[in-house]
Amino acid sequence: MHRAMSYLQVSGLDKSFGTTKVLRGIDLDVPESRIVALLGSSGSGKTTLLRLVAGFSYPDAGRILIGGRLVAGEGAKVPPEARRIGYVPQEGALFPHLSVAENICFGLTRAERQGGRLDELLQITGLAGLEGRYPHQLSGGQQQRTALARALAPQPAIVLLDEPFNALDLDLRRAVCSEVIAALRATRTTAILVTHDPAEAFASADLVAVMRQGRIAQCAAPIVLYHTPIDAEAARLTGPSILLEATISDGMATTVLGEIALREEAALESGFAIAMLRPEQLAITRGGLGGNEGGDGGVLARVVGSTFYGDHHLVTVETGGKRLPARIAAGPAPAPGATVRVSVLGSCMAFSR
Amino acid sequence: MSHVKVREGRGSFPPSLLALVIIPALLAFLPAAYVVMRGAEAGWAGTVAELLRPETGRLLWNTTVLAVSVTLVAAALALAAAWCTERLAVPGRDVLRVVASLPLAMPAFVSSYAWASLGETFQGMAGAVVILAFATMPLIYLPVVAALRGVDLGFEEVSRSLGRGRWRTFYEVILPQIAPALGGGALLVSSHMLAEFGALSFLQVETFTTAIFTQYDVQFDNAAAAQLSAVLMVLCVPLAFGEMSLRHGKRFSRVGRGNARALPPLDIGRWQYAVHAGFGLFALLSVGVPFATLAYWLGRGTSLGLGMEHVLPALVGSLSYALPGGLVTTLLALPLVLASIRLRGPLVTFAERMPFIIHGLPGLVIALTLVFFAIRYTPWLYQSPVLVIVAYAMLFLPLAQSSIRASAELAPPEIEDVARTLGRKPLAAFIAVTLPSLMPGIGAGLALTVLELMRELTATLLLAPSGVTTLATEFWSYTNDRSYAAAAPFALLLVLVSGVPVYIFTLRSIGPARPPLAAVPRAQDHLIAGEV
Numbered sequence: 001m002h003r004a005m006s007y008l009q010v011s012g013l014d015k016s017f018g019t020t021k022v023l024r025g026i027d028l029d030v031p032e033s034r035i036v037a038l039l040g041s042s043g044s045g046k047t048t049l050l051r052l053v054a055g056f057s058y059p060d061a062g063r064i065l066i067g068g069r070l071v072a073g074e075g076a077k078v079p080p081e082a083r084r085i086g087y088v089p090q091e092g093a094l095f096p097h098l099s100v101a102e103n104i105c106f107g108l109t110r111a112e113r114q115g116g117r118l119d120e121l122l123q124i125t126g127l128a129g130l131e132g133r134y135p136h137q138l139s140g141g142q143q144q145r146t147a148l149a150r151a152l153a154p155q156p157a158i159v160l161l162d163e164p165f166n167a168l169d170l171d172l173r174r175a176v177c178s179e180v181i182a183a184l185r186a187t188r189t190t191a192i193l194v195t196h197d198p199a200e201a202f203a204s205a206d207l208v209a210v211m212r213q214g215r216i217a218q219c220a221a222p223i224v225l226y227h228t229p230i231d232a233e234a235a236r237l238t239g240p241s242i243l244l245e246a247t248i249s250d251g252m253a254t255t256v257l258g259e260i261a262l263r264e265e266a267a268l269e270s271g272f273a274i275a276m277l278r279p280e281q282l283a284i285t286r287g288g289l290g291g292n293e294g295g296d297g298g299v300l301a302r303v304v305g306s307t308f309y310g311d312h313h314l315v316t317v318e319t320g321g322k323r324l325p326a327r328i329a330a331g332p333a334p335a336p337g338a339t340v341r342v343s344v345l346g347s348c349m350a351f352s353r
Numbered sequence: 354m355s356h357v358k359v360r361e362g363r364g365s366f367p368p369s370l371l372a373l374v375i376i377p378a379l380l381a382f383l384p385a386a387y388v389v390m391r392g393a394e395a396g397w398a399g400t401v402a403e404l405l406r407p408e409t410g411r412l413l414w415n416t417t418v419l420a421v422s423v424t425l426v427a428a429a430l431a432l433a434a435a436w437c438t439e440r441l442a443v444p445g446r447d448v449l450r451v452v453a454s455l456p457l458a459m460p461a462f463v464s465s466y467a468w469a470s471l472g473e474t475f476q477g478m479a480g481a482v483v484i485l486a487f488a489t490m491p492l493i494y495l496p497v498v499a500a501l502r503g504v505d506l507g508f509e510e511v512s513r514s515l516g517r518g519r520w521r522t523f524y525e526v527i528l529p530q531i532a533p534a535l536g537g538g539a540l541l542v543s544s545h546m547l548a549e550f551g552a553l554s555f556l557q558v559e560t561f562t563t564a565i566f567t568q569y570d571v572q573f574d575n576a577a578a579a580q581l582s583a584v585l586m587v588l589c590v591p592l593a594f595g596e597m598s599l600r601h602g603k604r605f606s607r608v609g610r611g612n613a614r615a616l617p618p619l620d621i622g623r624w625q626y627a628v629h630a631g632f633g634l635f636a637l638l639s640v641g642v643p644f645a646t647l648a649y650w651l652g653r654g655t656s657l658g659l660g661m662e663h664v665l666p667a668l669v670g671s672l673s674y675a676l677p678g679g680l681v682t683t684l685l686a687l688p689l690v691l692a693s694i695r696l697r698g699p700l701v702t703f704a705e706r707m708p709f710i711i712h713g714l715p716g717l718v719i720a721l722t723l724v725f726f727a728i729r730y731t732p733w734l735y736q737s738p739v740l741v742i743v744a745y746a747m748l749f750l751p752l753a754q755s756s757i758r759a760s761a762e763l764a765p766p767e768i769e770d771v772a773r774t775l776g777r778k779p780l781a782a783f784i785a786v787t788l789p790s791l792m793p794g795i796g797a798g799l800a801l802t803v804l805e806l807m808r809e810l811t812a813t814l815l816l817a818p819s820g821v822t823t824l825a826t827e828f829w830s831y832t833n834d835r836s837y838a839a840a841a842p843f844a845l846l847l848v849l850v851s852g853v854p855v856y857i858f859t860l861r862s863i864g865p866a867r868p869p870l871a872a873v874p875r876a877q878d879h880l881i882a883g884e885v
Contacts, residue, residue: 054774055773056770056773079773080770080773080774081773081774081776081777081778081782082776083774085774086774087770087771087774089767089770090767091765093765093767093768093770093771094768095768095772095786095789096763096764096768096790097789097790106772106775106785107774107775107776147771150771150775151771151774153775154775154776156774
């Protein structure tokens with residue numbers, strides 16, 4: 001399959017609506033055949049960034065290159081129809097008066113429609129047999145897959161997905177998401193996925209860019225982002241986190257949970273800081289009989305609450321006046337009131353205060 | 354083509370079309386300009402003296418008594434009927450719903466004609482109140498039914514569980530929720546009463562509207578007509594404004610609401626026979642007697658061959674004005690609706706709502722306004738079909754707006770964005786994906802407007818070039834001459850013309866199953882029907 005070079009470069013992008021600055025100096029590079037997730041809460045500017053890339057509006061400053069070609073900024077104003085992008089909006093936005101096949105072929109020339117491209121796309125997206133249906137006859141997942149097939153049909157340089165799974169309920173959402181990502185991977189398509197769900201971003205993307213207040217706070221591989229967020233806010237945006245007051249010295253953080261080894265990414269001077277752990281890093285064992293601190297590592301804590309979630313318990317323990325959530329994967333959970341020993345698995349991230 | 358993007362994610366709108374959006378809003382100022390200019394010419398002192406005459410007081414009293422009484426009676430009937438068909442376990446509720454909506458197919462001026470032809474007993478204020486309340490009752494009944502169905506079962510159950518009885522629950526929980534629908538319908542009936550001309554001239558009740566017509570058409574007193582128009586506008590504008598804001602407010606509060614659960618109907622035992630008897634009496638008086646009378650006059654007229662040779666020219670006349678009128682109205686409504694959805698801002702909102710205010714003004718006032726400005730500034734337009742079309746568009750724009758809006762709200766603007774990314778230029782994208790989704794609404798709006806225009810009376814009467822007749826004008830002139838038999842064929846055709854939209858838009862949408870007629874607008878959007 002012939003493909004043009006797919007590579008998106010965004011630099012110094014500013015955008016305001018009225019007096020509200022929505023984007024402030026955005027830089028983002030998407031390597032060819034990679035999927036980048038834009039992760040952020042609503043109002044962080046992620047959809048605006050996507051729409052600037054698509055060409056639905058133009059930046060106030062900065063520039064956008066798609067496949068090495070300048071499409072916006074420095075006087076360039078390439079309209080969406082000339083950018084070779086695929087766009088999958090929220091809820092799909094299938095053309096209601098057209099069948100699945102007609103929707104998918106909408107962006108193809110007459111010659112291209114003859115070439116078996118339709119069958120190829122139906123196969124990739126698992127829609128074979130549904131080509132004669134109309135949008136209202138499809139399930140939510142089928143609608144999203146049709147929207148993806150329609151976006152992929154003209155072999156775009158880049159596919160933009162704007163929270164495409166929002167309308168689906170949770171179970172379906174995970175399944176459709178993995179199908180859509182599989183189809184993007186199979187076609188080696190470069191893509192940007194806008195989402196506010198960290199799990200979706202981690203599972204789908206090669207790189208995750210955390211957006212807030214119109215800036216990209218951090219852009220990194222999912223596993224890097226999860227364990228070494230750049231600050232406390234990025235930690236909260238990327239999943240449940242435990243933040244502890246800490247004193248740093250010699251690569252160790254002294255906290256209410258004792259001394260925890262510091263990750264080398266946390267390049268901090270000695271002094272006061274915030275240490276960050278994920279809940280699964282807390283291990284709970286039966287309380288020591290002697291009640292001595294230190295002992296075999298960890299500190300004593302009192303169980304104040306426990307909630308059962310099926311595949312795990314979330315146990316809330318209290319130590320040194322601080323309440324902490326801990327995940328227990330299997331086995332009976334300690335009852336409220338019990339004394340347990342809490343120890344830390346692995347090392348922690350830390351941010352300056 | 355350059356497009357403005359005022360707000361993110363709502364599609365685009367070409368600024369070159371903004372002029373089309375502004376035109377209807379500007380037309381809306383003409384009636385106000387007319388009464389002010391006329392008043393200034395007649396001299397303010399004279400105008401005030403004229404308005405303080407006892408005659409004005411008498412008209413004000415008549416008009417107010419009529420509007421208030423009809424509205425109260427119609428609201429009480431509608432509320433009771435809606436409660437019976439939606440909440441009581443009465444057999445044959447589907448049939449009862451149809452019975453309650455039937456008067457829509459028997460326009461007020463036809464039932465008034467029928468009762469008036471039965472004798473003087475039924476003419477006058479008392480007769481008019483009963484006849485018109487029956488005729489306009491569905492305008493309140495249908496929105497109240499829709500609102501009752503939208504009330505979530507949860508509210509009533511929660512209220513009962515908190516110790517409220519059935520009646521207190523109704524007053525404190527149910528009534529507030531259906532109040533916008535009830536109020537909107539009531540305001541609609543009131544403004545119809547202020548504008549009603551045909552029915553009241555048959556029933557010999559003198560209100561501002563009939564008095565204005567007499568001043569203008571019989572006594573050729575333009576100044577007095579303008580002064581009375583000013584008073585009438587002062588009465589109409591608040592009603593129209595209230596109705597419009599209820600209508601728009603309701604639209605927003607309904608967004609995103611799921612299907613409410615249906616309540617189990619209340620068993621009333623033997624009282625169900627009383628309900629059936631009530632609906633039977635209502636059907637008899639609202640439709641039965643008028644229809645039987647019409648059939649009688651039709652039989653007499655046919656045997657005597659009265660008026661038959663005028664039927665075809667009148668039908669052709671009606672069609673030759675209603676078709677272009679409907680087309681122009683629909684074409685003007687399209688950019689207005691699209692702008693109101695895609696551009697936000699006070700100016701666009703104003704432009705979109707102004708036609709609803711104008712719609713609340715009597716056709717007579719609009720017609721007088723256009724006559725005034727045409728004679729003064731564009732004499733070549735006076736007595737030309739163009740002026741009739743302009744009046745039609747001003748009066749019936751909201752009808753087309755509502756229809757198109759129902760479709761436009763279902764077509765997400767994002768589909769145009771998608772079409773752009775797939776290689777279509779803005780106009781091509783609009784034609785390829787948005788226009789097909791709008792077609793059901795455009796078609797419905799066109800059909801509805803044409804049918805409505807075929808029964809328009811007052812504006813046609815004043816503005817149509819001399820010699821042109823329509824179904825409504827012929828019906829009116831025969832009835833006014835007490836030639837009831839000769840008027841009958843026209844009445845029958847007008848009933849048919851009224852019946853089609855009632856069947857398509859109303860009876861189908863209040864059926865038991867509530868079919869997901871995505872393209873067919875809600876019934877209450879079509880209850881802004883015109884008055885003849």
